[in-house]
Amino acid sequence: MSTTPDLASFTALVGQTFRLEVNGDKREQLELTQVKALPVRAGAPRSEGFSLLFRAQAGCGLSQGIVHLENPQLGSLELFLVPVAEDQDGLFLEAVFN
Numbered sequence: 001m002s003t004t005p006d007l008a009s010f011t012a013l014v015g016q017t018f019r020l021e022v023n024g025d026k027r028e029q030l031e032l033t034q035v036k037a038l039p040v041r042a043g044a045p046r047s048e049g050f051s052l053l054f055r056a057q058a059g060c061g062l063s064q065g066i067v068h069l070e071n072p073q074l075g076s077l078e079l080f081l082v083p084v085a086e087d088q089d090g091l092f093l094e095a096v097f098n
Contacts, residue, residue: 004097005074007050011035013073018054021068028062030054030069030093038098049098054081055090062091 013032020028031054038049056062064082081093 004077007035007037007048009074010050010052013071016071016073018069018071020056020062021070028056028060030056033092038096041098049096051097052079052095053084054093054095056093058086058088058090060091062093 010032014035016032018030018032020030032052033055034051034053036051036053038051040047040049062081062083064080066078066080068076068078070076079095081095083091084094085092
């Protein structure tokens with residue numbers, strides 16, 4: 001995919017699974033659990049800011065960094081994910097677009 005999808009594109013995919021590859025080999029399944037609009041800052045490079053929250057299996061060992069994701073509707077894209085929480089439901093990772 002040549003451009004990053006927008007807020008509406010991701011919102012339509014809440015609850016869907018994304019396949020993740022790290023360094024070309026580690027594969028995990030991530031569920032997109034939340035898409036949240038963010039306030040637009042004056043002079044920001046994007047006309048809309050938003051964040052994505054993904055859930056991975058607890059104990060998967062994922063850390064902060066750029067990952068390759070694939071989804072049947074969006075195709076392939078690379079995102080910078082940051083772990084933000086972990087509980088009995090899994091590890092939650094966030095990507096922010098601003």
